[in-house]
Amino acid sequence: xxxxxxxxxxxxEVLQASGPVLVDFWATWCMPCKMQGPAIDKLxxxxxxxxxVNVDEQEQLASAYxxxxxxxxxxxxxxxxxxRMVGLQSRDVLAKKLDAYK
Numbered sequence: 001x002x003x004x005x006x007x008x009x010x011x012x013e014v015l016q017a018s019g020p021v022l023v024d025f026w027a028t029w030c031m032p033c034k035m036q037g038p039a040i041d042k043l044x045x046x047x048x049x050x051x052x053v054n055v056d057e058q059e060q061l062a063s064a065y066x067x068x069x070x071x072x073x074x075x076x077x078x079x080x081x082x083x084r085m086v087g088l089q090s091r092d093v094l095a096k097k098l099d100a101y102k
Contacts, residue, residue, distance in 0.1 A: 002037075002044040003051035007060050013051065015079040020101035022050040022094060024063055025072040032088045036071045039091035048098050077101045 003024060005013055014021045015037040024040045026033035043050040055062040055070060064075060065081070075097060082101055 001018060001042045005051045005053045005061070006058055010053075010061060012070045014076050016078070019049060019077075020082065020098050022048065022098055023074045024052045025055050025065070025067045025074070026052055027055050030070050031060055033071045034092070036073075036088055039094060042091050043094060043098070046095075047094070048095065050094075050098075069071055075101060 002024070003009075003013060014023060022040070022043065024036060026036065028034075037052070040050050040052060053061050055067060065072075067090075068084050071086070071088065073085045073089055073094070074081050083097060085097075
């Protein structure tokens with residue numbers, strides 16, 4: 001299961017992490033987000049650093065990163081946004097992108 005990132009843990013879990021971290025900005029009412037979720041969970045189970053931000057519960061994070069559409073997936077590397085994808089992405093595409101930032 002992927003981690004839940006919040007305002008409280010985002011700094012340590014994402015911005016200070018070693019290696020790339022995939023963050024999925026999502027909401028419970030978003031059907032494409034629900035379809036994206038299993039790919040994020042699978043990546044996390046496979047050892048990738050991947051987690052989710054519920055935009056309804058963590059509005060401050062969604063606002064800070066300019067998330068206007070969901071799902072928005074952002075890869076962070078060395079505390080900075082390295083890549084952003086909007087819309088449903090396959091597990092394979094995400095894994096390849098994360099591998100490129102290792």
